[in-house]
Amino acid sequence: MNKSLVALTALGLFVAAGVGTASAADAGKAPAKKITVFYPGSASMEWVLKGTEHGGARGVKKGDSCISCHVDDRTGMEEAPEFGKKIISGEKSKNTILEPEPIKGKPGSIPVTVQAAYDASNLYLRFSWKHTGFHSGKKMDADNPVKLAFMLEERGKIEYADAGGCWATCHNDVRTMPGVKDTKKTKYAKDGNLGGGKFYDLLQFRSGKGQKPVDGHVADRRVMEGGKALSEARGELKGDTWTVDFTRKLAGGEGDVKLEPGKTYNFGFAVHDDHTDGRFHYVSFGYTLGLGNAKADIHAVKQ
Amino acid sequence: MLNGSRKNWWRALRSPTARYSILTLLVGGFVAGIVFWGGFNTAMEATNKLEFCISCHEMKDTVYQEYKQTIHYANRTGVSAVCSDCHVPKDWTHKLIRKIEASKEVWGKITGTINTPEKFEAKRLELAQREWARMKASDSRECRNCHSFEGMNTDMQKQRARKSHESALEDKQTCIDCHKGIAHQKPKGMPEEDG
Numbered sequence: 001m002n003k004s005l006v007a008l009t010a011l012g013l014f015v016a017a018g019v020g021t022a023s024a025a026d027a028g029k030a031p032a033k034k035i036t037v038f039y040p041g042s043a044s045m046e047w048v049l050k051g052t053e054h055g056g057a058r059g060v061k062k063g064d065s066c067i068s069c070h071v072d073d074r075t076g077m078e079e080a081p082e083f084g085k086k087i088i089s090g091e092k093s094k095n096t097i098l099e100p101e102p103i104k105g106k107p108g109s110i111p112v113t114v115q116a117a118y119d120a121s122n123l124y125l126r127f128s129w130k131h132t133g134f135h136s137g138k139k140m141d142a143d144n145p146v147k148l149a150f151m152l153e154e155r156g157k158i159e160y161a162d163a164g165g166c167w168a169t170c171h172n173d174v175r176t177m178p179g180v181k182d183t184k185k186t187k188y189a190k191d192g193n194l195g196g197g198k199f200y201d202l203l204q205f206r207s208g209k210g211q212k213p214v215d216g217h218v219a220d221r222r223v224m225e226g227g228k229a230l231s232e233a234r235g236e237l238k239g240d241t242w243t244v245d246f247t248r249k250l251a252g253g254e255g256d257v258k259l260e261p262g263k264t265y266n267f268g269f270a271v272h273d274d275h276t277d278g279r280f281h282y283v284s285f286g287y288t289l290g291l292g293n294a295k296a297d298i299h300a301v302k303q
Numbered sequence: 304m305l306n307g308s309r310k311n312w313w314r315a316l317r318s319p320t321a322r323y324s325i326l327t328l329l330v331g332g333f334v335a336g337i338v339f340w341g342g343f344n345t346a347m348e349a350t351n352k353l354e355f356c357i358s359c360h361e362m363k364d365t366v367y368q369e370y371k372q373t374i375h376y377a378n379r380t381g382v383s384a385v386c387s388d389c390h391v392p393k394d395w396t397h398k399l400i401r402k403i404e405a406s407k408e409v410w411g412k413i414t415g416t417i418n419t420p421e422k423f424e425a426k427r428l429e430l431a432q433r434e435w436a437r438m439k440a441s442d443s444r445e446c447r448n449c450h451s452f453e454g455m456n457t458d459m460q461k462q463r464a465r466k467s468h469e470s471a472l473e474d475k476q477t478c479i480d481c482h483k484g485i486a487h488q489k490p491k492g493m494p495e496e497d498g
Contacts, residue, residue, distance in 0.1 A: 051498020052489065055481060056463070058498075059470060072462040079463070 025303030027126035027245060030115040033298050034076075037271050037282035038084030038109035041098030044172045048164060053096050065163045066285040067297070080285065084108030100178050106134045110271060110282050116300035118250065118291050122231065123259055123300060125150070125246040131237055132273045140277035144211055147281075148235065148244045149204035150269035151218065152257045152289065157198045158189045165268030165286020169200060169218045176278030192219035194255060200266075201257040205233040205244045217255035228253035250291075264290040267298060347402060351387035361417050362386075369487045376486075389445050389486065390434065397444075428490035435479055435497065443478035450478065 043054075048066075051057040056069050070079040086093070090102030112129040127148055141147070151169070153161045160168040169187040173180060192198050194217065202222070204214035215227030229252025235244035250259040257265060267289035270281045290296025320328070349355060357363040367386075370376050375384045392398045417423040417430075438445065452472055457465040467481060483489060483497065 051495060052493045053498075055467070058481075059467070062470070064466070064470075069463040069466050074462075077462075079461075 024122070024247065025117040025119045025124050027115045027117045027124040029303070030117040030124075030126075030301050031299065032113045032115050034111055035114055035269075035284050035287065035298075036078045036080040036084075036109050036111045037269070037284045038080040039088040039099070039103075039106070039281075040084075040170075040279070040283050041087040042100070042172075042178050042279065043087070043093075043098050044170050044174075044177065045160060045164060045167050046172045047096070047098070048167060049160075053093065060160065060163050063163060066165070066167070067287065070285060081109040081111075084282070103136065106136070106274070107132055110273075112269075112271065112284075114269075114298055116289065116298050117303045118259075118261070118300045119303055121249060123246075123248045123250060123291065125248070125300075126243065127269065127271075128241055128243045129271065131240050131242055133240070134274050136274055139275040140280065141272070141275050143208040144206045144272070145275055146207040146235075146237075146242060147204055147272040148242075148269065149202060149214070149272075150246075150267065151200040151202050152259075153200045153266040154197065154257055155264060155266055155288070158200070159191065161189070161200070161266050161286070163286065165266055166200065166270065166283065167268075167286060169222075170279070174279075176280065186222040187218055188221050189218055192221075194219040199255060201227065201229070201252075201255065203227070203230050203233065203246060203248065205235050205246065207235060207237075215256075219255075223255065226253075227255050229256035259291055261291045261302070262293055264288040264293055264296045347398070350402065350405075351391055353385040353387075356386040359412060361412070361423065365420065365423050366487045373486045384449065384486075388448065392441070392444060393448055397441075424491070427488075428492055431483070431487075431490050431493075432497065435483055438479040439477060446478040446482070 048054055048060055049057050054060075056064070056066075059069060060066075070083075071077070085108035087098045088103055088106055088108040090097055090099050110129050110132060112127055115126040117124045127150075131146075151166045153165075155162055158168055166187075169189050171177075171188065173182070174185050174187055175183050189198065189200060199217045199219035202214065202216045202218050202224075204216075204224075206213060213230060213233035214224045215230035216222065216224040217227065229249045231247040231249060233244065233246050235242060248259075249256075252258065259265065265288065267287050268284050270283045272281045287297040289298045289300060291300045292302050293299065323331075357367045370386075375389070377383065391401050411417065415422075417426050452468065455468060457468055460468065470476075471481065483493075
């Protein structure tokens, strides 16, 4: 082996090591935030805004966010577990039963750990939670036992998105809602307009074998393709714990929210278990996600 | 003739008595006043008791059963509010006015306006709206016999309650603006402006 070959090998190793240190940030090393997702039944945005059913409607109309009432800012205590338990059991909320077909034995909520990090090119998100292990025997989505989706929105664009996160896309007239016969109508944002920047960015991990992740958006309708920002969505069930990792480019194309360090974005996510579909999911309240912004509910740290 | 008899009565009433001393008249009047006044108030207070309210099946089978499921009936400390605590003013003047108004309910009882569960449900919204309007007009006076913003330690409240009370203070709202249906079911078909 001559000297030049040794030098070249050494240079190669050096470059490889350099690339190694500059490569992917690790969301697993970011601070963990516990967010409980809960079973919402048929509680649509219309329900949220109906004062005779939801005592907080007045606050939401004034611009208060869901978590400003339902998560204690002194203790961090969440009301989501209580809500989920009541709704899934078919208990009345005022005069309305939010789940007309109560599901016996299914947990009302799931605590999820969310971690977020970013680097010069990407946002990295990790979601982990204990598998519910619930089997109803029905398979609404035969291909996917579990799905995890999250949505991002540039604050202030869509009415009630700042207050309710994804809730602003959930309406009484969409498929699987009680009494709705239309099986095609999916979630939408009021006055949603992709070209005008009024949309939610939608990303979804699907656990089914060979199932590709979704990079779409929700504007005047839901579109499950076309996004350019999602690089990877990977998940695994290890023991009794699901861990799902997303790698998403900070910038993308049409239907992708451009993420900039220092700014905050509306953020919400949902878990479908037991092959469920449509509204039969667990959802989070609306939160904010900030890149390098400690004021956000979920602080993506720079790595 | 009739006119003459009325004049005689009037004259008799105005003439000083020759039979009773002033002291007898004073003591007699005083005792009679106590008996009358005491009797009147006792009777009025009797109609303030929970047992009186639920002596009619119209109340016992409906709103009373709902109230029994609420914190105003049973709670950790054992301090409960009965029907009249919320629905009848405490001070005498307002109480008397309310009682006179409530005498219409006797007519309702006689004519059977809510004597079946179906009739009660059909009238629930109207009855509730009348009571909400009364409470709103008095700035929730009966609620405030026990509750006050000043006495509230919002630090000890759930986040939702704390935020709502702080917001209500800012917006100069009154208890009944938000606490409709706190002791009874909310009526079906309630208009959004009542929410």
